[in-house]
Amino acid sequence: MATRAPAGPTLDDIRAAREAIAGVARRTPVLPSATLTERLGAPVELKAENLQRTGSFKVRGSANKVRRLGDGCAAGVVAASAGNHAMALAHAARALGVPCEVYMPSEAPLTKIEGAEALGARVVLGGDSVDACLVAARRRADEAGMAFVHPFDDPDVVAGQGTLGLELVEDVEELGKVVVPVGGGGLASGIAIAVKSLRPEVEVVGVQVESCAPFPASLQAGEPVEVDSRLTIADGIAVKRPGGLTLELMRRWVDEVVVVSEEETAEAMVLLMEKAKLVVEGAGAVGVAALAGGQVEPARNGCTVAVLSGGNVDAGLLHEVARRHETEAGRRVVVLTRVPDRPGSLARLLTLVGSTGANLIEVQHVREGIALHVRETAVELVLETRGREHAEDVLAEIERAGYHASVLRG
Amino acid sequence: MATRAPAGPTLDDIRAAREAIAGVARRTPVLPSATLTERLGAPVELKAENLQRTGSFKVRGSANKVRRLGDGCAAGVVAASAGNHAMALAHAARALGVPCEVYMPSEAPLTKIEGAEALGARVVLGGDSVDACLVAARRRADEAGMAFVHPFDDPDVVAGQGTLGLELVEDVEELGKVVVPVGGGGLASGIAIAVKSLRPEVEVVGVQVESCAPFPASLQAGEPVEVDSRLTIADGIAVKRPGGLTLELMRRWVDEVVVVSEEETAEAMVLLMEKAKLVVEGAGAVGVAALAGGQVEPARNGCTVAVLSGGNVDAGLLHEVARRHETEAGRRVVVLTRVPDRPGSLARLLTLVGSTGANLIEVQHVREGIALHVRETAVELVLETRGREHAEDVLAEIERAGYHASVLRG
Numbered sequence: 001m002a003t004r005a006p007a008g009p010t011l012d013d014i015r016a017a018r019e020a021i022a023g024v025a026r027r028t029p030v031l032p033s034a035t036l037t038e039r040l041g042a043p044v045e046l047k048a049e050n051l052q053r054t055g056s057f058k059v060r061g062s063a064n065k066v067r068r069l070g071d072g073c074a075a076g077v078v079a080a081s082a083g084n085h086a087m088a089l090a091h092a093a094r095a096l097g098v099p100c101e102v103y104m105p106s107e108a109p110l111t112k113i114e115g116a117e118a119l120g121a122r123v124v125l126g127g128d129s130v131d132a133c134l135v136a137a138r139r140r141a142d143e144a145g146m147a148f149v150h151p152f153d154d155p156d157v158v159a160g161q162g163t164l165g166l167e168l169v170e171d172v173e174e175l176g177k178v179v180v181p182v183g184g185g186g187l188a189s190g191i192a193i194a195v196k197s198l199r200p201e202v203e204v205v206g207v208q209v210e211s212c213a214p215f216p217a218s219l220q221a222g223e224p225v226e227v228d229s230r231l232t233i234a235d236g237i238a239v240k241r242p243g244g245l246t247l248e249l250m251r252r253w254v255d256e257v258v259v260v261s262e263e264e265t266a267e268a269m270v271l272l273m274e275k276a277k278l279v280v281e282g283a284g285a286v287g288v289a290a291l292a293g294g295q296v297e298p299a300r301n302g303c304t305v306a307v308l309s310g311g312n313v314d315a316g317l318l319h320e321v322a323r324r325h326e327t328e329a330g331r332r333v334v335v336l337t338r339v340p341d342r343p344g345s346l347a348r349l350l351t352l353v354g355s356t357g358a359n360l361i362e363v364q365h366v367r368e369g370i371a372l373h374v375r376e377t378a379v380e381l382v383l384e385t386r387g388r389e390h391a392e393d394v395l396a397e398i399e400r401a402g403y404h405a406s407v408l409r410g
Numbered sequence: 411m412a413t414r415a416p417a418g419p420t421l422d423d424i425r426a427a428r429e430a431i432a433g434v435a436r437r438t439p440v441l442p443s444a445t446l447t448e449r450l451g452a453p454v455e456l457k458a459e460n461l462q463r464t465g466s467f468k469v470r471g472s473a474n475k476v477r478r479l480g481d482g483c484a485a486g487v488v489a490a491s492a493g494n495h496a497m498a499l500a501h502a503a504r505a506l507g508v509p510c511e512v513y514m515p516s517e518a519p520l521t522k523i524e525g526a527e528a529l530g531a532r533v534v535l536g537g538d539s540v541d542a543c544l545v546a547a548r549r550r551a552d553e554a555g556m557a558f559v560h561p562f563d564d565p566d567v568v569a570g571q572g573t574l575g576l577e578l579v580e581d582v583e584e585l586g587k588v589v590v591p592v593g594g595g596g597l598a599s600g601i602a603i604a605v606k607s608l609r610p611e612v613e614v615v616g617v618q619v620e621s622c623a624p625f626p627a628s629l630q631a632g633e634p635v636e637v638d639s640r641l642t643i644a645d646g647i648a649v650k651r652p653g654g655l656t657l658e659l660m661r662r663w664v665d666e667v668v669v670v671s672e673e674e675t676a677e678a679m680v681l682l683m684e685k686a687k688l689v690v691e692g693a694g695a696v697g698v699a700a701l702a703g704g705q706v707e708p709a710r711n712g713c714t715v716a717v718l719s720g721g722n723v724d725a726g727l728l729h730e731v732a733r734r735h736e737t738e739a740g741r742r743v744v745v746l747t748r749v750p751d752r753p754g755s756l757a758r759l760l761t762l763v764g765s766t767g768a769n770l771i772e773v774q775h776v777r778e779g780i781a782l783h784v785r786e787t788a789v790e791l792v793l794e795t796r797g798r799e800h801a802e803d804v805l806a807e808i809e810r811a812g813y814h815a816s817v818l819r820g
Contacts, residue, residue: 029439031461050687051441107767110741110796111684270725274521277460277689277721311687315680316741316794319732322725331520331726357517384726386520 008249009159011197014190017060017159018166020067024095025060025163028052030171030305035275036291042298044291045172046272049164050280050311054119056236057161057187057309058088058151064160065149066092073098073147078140080104080133083112084236084310085151090121101140103133109314152184153243161187165194168305175202176302179287181309182206182215182257183237185246191307192253205296206250206257207286209234209265215250215257218242222251233317234265236283236310258296264289270325272308273318281313330388332361334408335381337398338372346379352401356394359384380408418659419569421607424600427470427569428576430477434505435470435573438462440581440715445685446701452708454701455582456682459574460690460721464529466646467571467597467719468498468561474570475559476502483508483557488550490543492518494646494720495561500531511550513543519724562594563653571597575604578715585612586712589697591719592616592625592667593647595656601717602663615706616660616667617696619644619675625660625667628652632661643675643727646693646720668706674699680735682718683728691723740798742771744818745791747808748782756789762811766804769794790818 009017028049036044049057062085066077076099079089086102093100100121104113105128116123124140127133141148150157164187168175178195180188185206192204208215211232218225218241226241242250250257260268265282268289272280280288287306290296298304326332339345346363353360362382372378385391398405419427438461446454459467472495476487486509489499496512503510510531514523515538526533534550537543551558560567574597578585588605590598595616602614618625621642628635628651636651652660660667670678675692678699682690690698697716700706708714736742749755756773763770772792782788795801808815 026442029441031439032436034463053444055687110800114797273689273728274725277465279683279687279689314741315684315732315735315739318683319729319736322729322732325725326729329725331724387524390520 007155008189008245008252009155009162009193011194013155013159014162014166014194017064017156018163021060021063021160021163024053024063024092026051026053027167030168031276033276035271036288040291040298043303044298045303045305046276046278046288047164047168047305047307048278050278050284050308054084054087054091054115055310055312056084056088056284057164058084059091060163061152061157061160061186061190062089062149063092063095065154065156066096066098068156069147075144076100076146077149078103078137078146079149079151080130080137081151082108082130082235084312086112086116086121087119087312089149090116090119094120101146103127103137103140105129105133111314112312150243152186152239153245155245158186158190158193158246158249160190162190162194164307165191169195169198172303172305174302175199175305176299177203177205177304179205179207179290179296179304179306181237181283181286181307182208182250183239183283185215185242185250187307187309188254189246189249193249196253203255203299204253205290206254207290207296208257208259209237209282209286210259210261212238212240213259214240214242215247216259218247219251219257223247232282233262233269234282234286236281236312237286258290260286260289260293260295264293266321266324268292269321273322278308279311279313279318280308281310284308284310326384330391331385333383333385333391335383335395335398335405336366336378336408337381337403337405338376338378339403341375341377349379349403352398353381353383353394356397357386357390358394417565418599418655418662419565419572419603421604423565423569424572424576424604427474427566428573431470431473431570431573434463434473434502436461436463437577440578441686443686445681446698450701450708453713454708455713455715456686456688456698457574457578457715457717458688460688460694460718464494464497464501464525465720465722466494466498466694467574468494469501470573471562471567471570471596471600472499472559473502473505475564475566476506476508478566479557485554486510486556487559488513488547488556489559489561490514490540490547491561492540492645493522494722496522496526496531497529497722499559500526500529504530511556513537513547513550515539515543521724522722560653562596562649563655565655568596568600568603568656568659570600572600572604574717575601579605579608582713582715584712585609585715586709587613587615587714589615589617589700589706589714589716591647591693591696591717592618592660593649593693595625595652595660597717597719598664599656599659603659606663613665613709614663615700616664617700617706618667618669619647619692619696620669620671622648622650623669624650624652625657626669628657629661629667633657642692643672643679644692644696646691646722647696668700670696670699670703670705674703676731676734678702679731683732688718689721689723689728690718691720694718694720736794740801741795743793743795743801745793745805745808745815746776746788746818747791747813747815748786748788749813751785751787759789759813762808763791763793763804766807767796767800768804
């Protein structure tokens with residue numbers, strides 16, 4: 001059963017949205033990326049929407065929706081969200097003087113809960129999942145005469161997200177291609193409508209993450225197909241089932257949807273931190289992942305822009321991503337070796353390691369589970385080196401001194 | 411013995427520098443900070459110079475110097491640096507078609523060495539410190555007829571850094587105060603000359619880090635005073651002795667120099683990552699640290715701008731900073747408790763912990779150095795929680811179940 005095509009927003013709706021959200025959402029900068037430009041041999045720029053108010057593009061759609069509701073939301077607005085949509089609606093509602101309630105799963109990160117509260121929203125915790133919260137939020141809206149605001153499947157929301165596309169057309173010289181993260185599809189379709197209405201020759205490509213990628217199958221089937229969602233680093237786009245409206249808009253306006261891996265997404269986050277100096281959440285980094293991984297070719301003519309759709313990532317996850325990257329770059333190695341079980345042995349080994357310039361992060365005796373001579377003990381060292389080549393030199397030094405050493409990770 | 415005041419650059423020199431560096435350095439964006447604005451009750455904006463080419467403001471001064479040298483550097487330019495100046499000069503030299511050599515200490519981070527090489531510089535490693543490299547670099551310049559480029563104590567370099575001040579005057583509405591990191595003093599004096607020549611009423615405040623802060627004493631003495639430098643998170647501004655030129659310019663143009671702690675600097679880096687979504691190195695974050703810590707009051711009238719002077723920070727350090735922050739925010743706690751030394755004890759404890767919603771990061775038996783009953787064993791748990799309040803709930807649950815628990819860190 002194919003869904004009937006509901007009405008999507010037009011270029012005029014998006015232009016009107018721009019007026020409506022002025023003062024609530026920011027115009028975010030477009031930054032050239034020397035690293036990606038050099039690596040791909042073609043000009044690449046980054047739309048730094050992670051610098052948007054509340055840390056994601058969502059505020060554009062929320063603000064437009066609240067404005068368009070006008071008196072229809074005098075009693076307030078209600079949303080269900082584990083993160084960005086909650087903070088965005090809270091901000092938009094406060095800026096426009098409208099009460100706001102958000103239903104969040106009890107497991108939502110405390111930073112997001114506090115974030116929504118700090119923006120003046122009443123947060124109602126409960127339910128295991130966003131789906132459960134959605135049911136509660138809709139019920140609350142009906143009972144209290146408040147307006148329920150969907151995160152993506154709403155023409156006013158799509159029109160708001162489309163304002164980002166207007167900025168691209170104005171701010172990027174010779175725009176050739178736009179690469180956009182896809183969760184519900186509101187951002188990608190909004191951008192595509194804006195950009196292609198003004199410049200039909202510009203390509204717009206959507207990117208999903210492998211752990212939750214319903215769009216390719218849904219586009220093929222011609223109707224929303226629900227997929228299972230695994231734990232993902234790109235939780236901001238982990239939407240298991242496209243909306244009826246956004247699926248139709250994506251089909252009509254977006255050229256292609258590609259899929260990237262979790263690994264590629266994590267590496268893109270690190271590349272953006274290390275090279276572009278931008279904190280971008282997993283969901284916001286998939287466009288760069290697709291360019292770096294080759295799923296998307298840069299434009300043949302003109303500039304390719306990757307939209308960094310959000311930057312809301314906990315310090316805890318940043319720390320994990322950075323640590324893993326250190327290991328992958330060979331700047332962090334875990335070495336297993338053995339020393340004689342007598343006084344001064346470990347001191348001698350560590351003196352040797354110190355002389356190689358490697359920094360000792362952790363040391364631990366390992367006596368179980370390893371075949372050892374009765375008078376020796378195994379030692380696990382976590383070392384920080386200057387990189388893969390240095391790590392190899394350090395290992396060679398250890399072996400030259402008569403120790404047997406093996407690398408566990410690094 | 412007071413140094414005689416050498417000639418500093420004028421506003422016209424800075425305007426000429428802007429022409430000279432166009433195409434080599436970028437105009438970086440100024441971004442409003444909702445978080446600091448709310449916290450301080452006055453408008454605060456961030457000059458995101460961490461988004462500059464090569465990740466720091468240094469490229470402005472280097473590019474101007476190379477341009478001004480003209481034929482005088484046909485044989486090439488030479489610098490000594492452990493980081494940002496090396497990459498900046500390499501970039502400027504390549505952009506202007508001039509050979510470049512940089513002398514770097516053997517302990518310089520591999521990313522910086524590779525960064526300079528990737529930008530086409532010949533890197534000469536050797537020497538324990540930047541001081542030793544300086545000697546070698548000057549000798550090399552003399553012998554080879556190349557031009558030595560000082561990182562700050564040079565009027566052309568100061569003029570180049572001053573171009574950032576022109577951008578502030580043009581881009582910030584009602585500029586009231588500028589807060590600038592101070593290492594050698596080139597950036598702060600360049601900005602102060604530009605800003606105060608055009609808007610004498612705007613205050614310019616410099617910020618140093620406690621571990622290496624020679625300016626307050628030097629300004630008081632009227633001559634460069636050398637201080638000891640301890641290991642610092644703000645290594646980009648760890649200059650032990652002001653230059654003769656920059657000290658005089660700072661005295662003449664900068665209103666005040668304040669000092670922040672290492673702790674405050676680390677917290678400012680985290681605030682910039684979490685709230686502003688920007689990766690800023692320690693040296694670049696001291697202005698925000700001074701505003702958050704109260705060493706600098708926001709402007710009474712108009713907007714206060716903190717200059718984020720650079721963003722070159724290794725993933726390894728980012729990971730440390732993020733991890734420490736998690737501990738301080740109570741989102742990471744280390745708990746010591748005891749379980750009976752019999753089968754299933756630990757499993758029961760971990761089941762309990764899991765039911766509280768805390769995530770187990772590490773678990774370890776501790777048998778040594780603790781007074782234990784003969785049939786019990788101590789267990790150290792590293793837990794990730796949703797925040798301080800949740801951490802307290804988790805502990806209360808553990809104690810309610812009959813375990814004695816104490817918090818080691820968190």
